[in-house]
Structures are given as C-alpha cells and as structure tokens.
Amino acid sequence: MNEQTVTIGRLAIWIAMSDEYEEAEIFEKAKSNQYRVCKGRVGSMDGEKIFAAVETAAKRNGIISERQYHEEHALYHATLEAFQGACRGQPLLKGVLRSGGFTFSVVRGPRRSGDLSDGEWVAVALFGTMGAPIKGFEHEVIGLGINNLSS
Amino acid sequence: MNEQTVTIGRLAIWIAMSDEYEEAEIFEKAKSNQYRVCKGRVGSMDGEKIFAAVETAAKRNGIISERQYHEEHALYHATLEAFQGACRGQPLLKGVLRSGGFTFSVVRGPRRSGDLSDGEWVAVALFGTMGAPIKGFEHEVIGLGINNLSS
Amino acid sequence: MNEQTVTIGRLAIWIAMSDEYEEAEIFEKAKSNQYRVCKGRVGSMDGEKIFAAVETAAKRNGIISERQYHEEHALYHATLEAFQGACRGQPLLKGVLRSGGFTFSVVRGPRRSGDLSDGEWVAVALFGTMGAPIKGFEHEVIGLGINNLSS
Amino acid sequence: MNEQTVTIGRLAIWIAMSDEYEEAEIFEKAKSNQYRVCKGRVGSMDGEKIFAAVETAAKRNGIISERQYHEEHALYHATLEAFQGACRGQPLLKGVLRSGGFTFSVVRGPRRSGDLSDGEWVAVALFGTMGAPIKGFEHEVIGLGINNLSS
Amino acid sequence: MNEQTVTIGRLAIWIAMSDEYEEAEIFEKAKSNQYRVCKGRVGSMDGEKIFAAVETAAKRNGIISERQYHEEHALYHATLEAFQGACRGQPLLKGVLRSGGFTFSVVRGPRRSGDLSDGEWVAVALFGTMGAPIKGFEHEVIGLGINNLSS
C-alpha cells in the first residue's frame, strides 16, 4: 500500500483488519495523508451495541463533532451500510440467532489522498466473525460504508 | 499476514484488494496453505454479469466442479452474500441507477489454514467501486461471502 | 404552514403534493426562507428513470453542483430513500409488475428554517400513484428522503 | 384541497401533518366526504408499539371492527407499509439504534371521494421524525400504506 | 386431508403440488367446500411474468373480477407474498442470475371451510424449482400468500 493508493475505503479496511504490530505504521500513514482515524472492538447479539460502539469511538477520538447532528447523521449511515454489508442481507443478529464480533475503524478525510476538490468523507469498516452463539461456530465477515460528510 | 493467521476470509479479501505486484506472493502463500484460488475483474450495471463472471472464473480455474450442482450451489450463495455486502442493502444495480466495478476472488479450502476437521469452505470477495454511471462519481465497496462446500 | 413551521421535509412534501395554483405561493415561501427548490414529474416501470429525472432536475435548477460527486452522492441517497418509501419494502417496479407515476420535489437548505448551525441538507419527496400497468388500477404512495449535504 | 381532489391518501397525509388548528376543518371535510378518520401520536424505539398504537386507535374510533380478523388484517398491512415507508428500507428501530416519533392517521373510505364502485379502502399515514436517541438529532420522515378493506 | 381440515392455505399448497392424477379429486373437494380455484404453470427469469401468469389465470377462471381494482389489488399482494416466499429474501430472479419454474394455484373462499363469519380471502401458492440457468441445477422452492379479499 504505497502513497498513491491511499483511499478512504482501503484505509478503513486496512485498519479494521490490522493486528497490533501493523497498527502503528498504518496510523502513521493515515496521519501523514491527512486522515483522522480510530479503531475499536465490539461483540454483541444486539445490533444497537455495534452502532453505539462505533459512534462513541468516533466522538471520543474527535473524528466527528459531538454537537453536530449533520456529522452524526453522516456517520450513522456509514455505520448502517457497514453493518448491512457484514450481515449480507437483513441487518439482524439476535432475531435470527446469530452474534457478531468485530474490529471496527472510522476514517475521515478525502476519498483519495490529496484530492481536496470534493469534500470530506467518512468511512466505517467492520471486520470480524458472525455465527451461532456457540464458541468457534462462526466465519469471517466484512462490511464497509462510505458517506459524504462535509464540503 | 503470517502463517498462523491464514484464514479463508482474509485470504479472499487480500486477493481481491491486491495489486499486480502482490499477487504472486499471495498466490504462493495460498498454495502452500492448501487453498485453491482465482482472481478476476468485472464491471456492469447488470447484477447477473457479476454472478456469471465469478462462476465462470471459478469453474475455469478448477475451484468448483462444473458438473456438480452441489458445488455450484455453494458458490452461488457465497457470491450472493458478497454481492449483498457490496450493495449494502438491496442487491440492485441498474434499477437504482448505479454501476459496480469489481476485482473478485474465489477461494476454496479450510476456514483456517491447517484445520481439516471441519470440511472445505468457499469464499468470494468483491472489492471495487460503486456509483453513478458518471466517470469518477463512485466510492469504494467490499463484499465477502463464505459458505460450507464439501465435507 | 406558517413561518415557524417551515422545515425541509414539510416543504418537500408540500411541493410534491401541490397543484399548479399553490405552486407560486410555496416557491415564494421557500425562497424567502432561503431554500432552493424544484419540482418535476416522472412515470415509469424502470426505477432508474425515477432517479435520473430527479437528478437531472436538481442539476438543471442549480440545487446541486454538477461537478461535485459529494453533492451527487448526497442527493442519490435522498432519492433512494424516497424511492424505498414510495415502494414500501422492495425498491422494484417492473420486476414485480408495477408502475409508478410521481410528482417529485428536491429541496436544499437547513433542516429547520433559520437554523444555520447544522449545515445544509437535501430532501427529495415523491408523491403519486403506484399500481398495475392497467389504467386506474393504482393507489397513492409517498416517499421522503433527507440527507446531510454540506456543512 | 378542494372537493374534487379528496382522495384517501391525500386525506391521510393531510391529517397526519396537520396541527391542532387545522384538525377541525379536515375532520369536517372528511366526514362530509363519507370518510371515517382518526389521529394519534406515538413515539418509541420498539416497532411493535407503533403498530399497537395505530390498531388501538382505529378500533376505539370504530374505523375497523374489533371482531373481524378480515379488517384487522387489512389495517395491519396498511400499517406495515406505512412503517416501511417511514423506515425507508429495513423496518427496524432499536436494532439499528434509532427512534421514531409520529403523528399517525387512519382513514377508511373510497379511494376517491364519491367513487363507490370499487369498495372501501384503509389508509395509514405516519408523519414525524426518526433519528438517534439524542434530543434534536433526528429528521423528518413520512410513510403511507393503503390497502383494500371491504367490498 | 378430510373435510374439517380444509383451509385456504392447505388447499392452495395442495393444488400447486398436485400431479395430474390428484387434480380432479382436489378440484372436486374445493368446489364442494365453496372454494373457487385454478392452477397453471409458468417459468421465467423475469419476475413480472410470474405475476402476469397468476393474474391472467385468476381472471380467466373468474376467481377475481377483471373490472375491480379492489380485487386485483388483493390478488397482487397475495402473489407478491408468494413470490417473496419462493425467493426467500430478495424477490429477484434474473438480476441475481437465477430462474424460477412454478406450478401455481389461486384459491378464493373462507380462511376455513364453512366459516363465513369473516369474509372471503384469496391465496396464491407457487411450487416448483429455482436455480441457475443450467438444466438440473436447481432445487425446490415454495411460496404462499394469503390476503383479505371481500367482506
């Protein structure tokens, strides 16, 4: 992943899939490309907990403003799209007897590094596993949502 | 991505997101971990062309058998889940005036490298862009589907 | 509908449901409240034609910029949500043998007249009928989508 | 809104969007056009409470019979369609961390005032806001469902 | 299937799954229980052809009135629900590269034989196969939709 290929979606996926050894390098690259990023973990059978964890992390890390509904709305829809992607169809967990465990990322910046002509965007990636509430009975899933944020 | 973390989903995503320089290394690692893999490209406003491209590539590369509906069925649902993930909600392109351009991968093997206790699985990853049928008016999307294949 | 209740959603619905006699008054009120608005008609069994009509009208009337994907993306999702609302479930027309005929509106401005603290939003309303492709075999439907636009 | 344009959908939307000053006039017009109508309010993160509020109001106001499943079924599907319209996609509230606050209406009568050739229909409209469970972090939504009732 | 268990749903499924030898007996039983029924076949990758075939058969056999939108609307939604049931999720065929081949039935009468207290209902059942457009690459599917018709 070299300078010219830093895009908001790749960056979000890269962070969500990274292990602890890769993190420092990725965060450094993000910063040098003018992206604001954060990473967190959440596991639940309740969809709302996934949304709350992403939103809380994004606010605590100053990625979106806590006081602007405008920004919260943009993040919400990016999260919803990432969640729908990870669920592959119906955005349901407990109601269809399954559980999700994710590492997530939130990224704010241009769609493509250095392209400031087209506003700021927000990306949310969820990477982890989904499956039955039985240890090990699960497989990998991924979801990515990207939304226009501010101009 | 070291030996102990080779899982079918990561591998599928890694291939779909790789550039031409990374491909040889990844394909080598896949082979040494007993995975069968292939990679292709497809862009369209017709959903069915995405499915056909994935299926044709999987058959031509001997990843699934051309004569077994059992295998075709497993691949179909992995592709459908990947497509739903990339579409984030409704698996529609032309009907909601959008187009998709993807690099895709198909991977066959154990859920986790070396774990032969639980049969073979098939993974399909789609990585690319989706957006308006106007050049550059698109953002990144990803989808991953994993399905049980043979025991 | 008096000054203090002018909100972007009400305004979009009001325009889409207005007849020719009410139009001038509504457009005047919108303008005096700093909203940019347009109105049009479209009927089809092809979903993409609904999207294209809304987008074309919004660009021709200067409601969104033709050159900014950022703005086109915001409008697209507002249109998709309005279309999903009018379809009440699956955003499909021809494939489930039905046709839609709409008067639509696009509105750009604050969520609530005079509140400039929280950026500009875009609203799309579709009001009309949906039904079988047989004259008169149809009933009324409505859809409204609202999205964050610029900050 | 003059005599010749009284249709069941317009009437339902008009009631759901009306303020207390307009109510008396609308109810009078509905009555003189042989429509039975009611109006209520409900806010919740639980979808089932929306359905229950609409159904209870419709029964208490004699719009549908309490003892006929036939009528309850017709109302249920009109409510489901209105709810899907307001949710624009997935009919979920709490599970995707959002809350809805609605003024709703139920209307029973002909599709078009005075047209008795084609049985009675039932319309449900929901108008209000949906958003994060944070005060003011919400935007307007609308939904309308119309269903055949009795012949 | 004896007299006391004749219900509209069972009857619709029974007809759709019957072979030519069973048909005469079932149609006789339906008639003696005051049900109006018909049966047909349709195969396509276009969803609209399924809807058209069901509607045409229902009208030709006098199960619903050709001139009443009220009745057409009731049948349409029963057909949509049957189609959604057979598709198990997204009501799409060609767009997700699959084809459906069905025997269908339309049944009109009480929910339960002899119970005239609660109006007439309409049921549509689809039974057949869905799968890839490759001979034999398909498995069985079923769908049933029931809707209130006239009081």
Added chain:
Amino acid sequence: MNEQTVTIGRLAIWIAMSDEYEEAEIFEKAKSNQYRVCKGRVGSMDGEKIFAAVETAAKRNGIISERQYHEEHALYHATLEAFQGACRGQPLLKGVLRSGGFTFSVVRGPRRSGDLSDGEWVAVALFGTMGAPIKGFEHEVIGLGINNLSS
C-alpha cells in the same frame, strides 16, 4: 406421492403439513428412501426461538452433527431461508407485532431419492400460522429452505 417423486423439498413439506395419522407412513417412506427426518413444533414472537427449536431437534435426532460447524452452518441457512419464506419479506416477528406458530421438519438426504451423484442436502420446512397476538387472528404461512450439506 409415489416412489419416483420423492424429493427432499416435497418430503419436508409433506412432514411439516402432516397430521399424526399420516406421520408413521411418511416417516417409513422417508427411511426406505434413505432420508433422515425429524418433526417438531414451536410458536413464538421471537425469531431466535424458531431457529433454536429447529437446530435442537436436528441435533437430538442425529440429522446433523453437534460438533461440526460445517453442518450447523448448512442447517442454519436452510432455516433462515424457510423463516424468510414464512415471513414473506422481512424476517421479523415481535418488532412488527406478529407471532408465528409452526410445525417444522428437517430432512437430510439426496435432492431426489436414489440420486447419490450430487451429495447430501438439508431441507427445513415451516408450516403453520402467523398473525396478530390475538387468538384466531392469523392465517397460514409456509417456508422451505434447502441447502447443500456434505459431498
């Protein structure tokens, strides 16, 4: 239903719709055609209880292995498809104020009796009623899911 027409889907539907007098005959025929089958009942407003009942019954009756995620995954998706079929659209119960009461079946074997060329499949059928949580306010529904299991 004679020997040459024993297919996995018909068998699953037949069991789910059978009364106690027909059961012995059907189970005998299933066994003589090398199918493993079970039957159970479940009613709830919580979707997860439907999934849990089917899975528990399938494991207790030795239809799928308790220790293989591979088999549990195949059964899960067959159950999800049956549930989606019975729900005709959104796989939701309580959240849209409705309840489901089902007799279910699980069947394991070839798609078509005697055809061993194409692996084992699993079918889940749900037959029963869905409706308002008011006694008798419900109508019949059916769902069938079929999935590839082992090769």
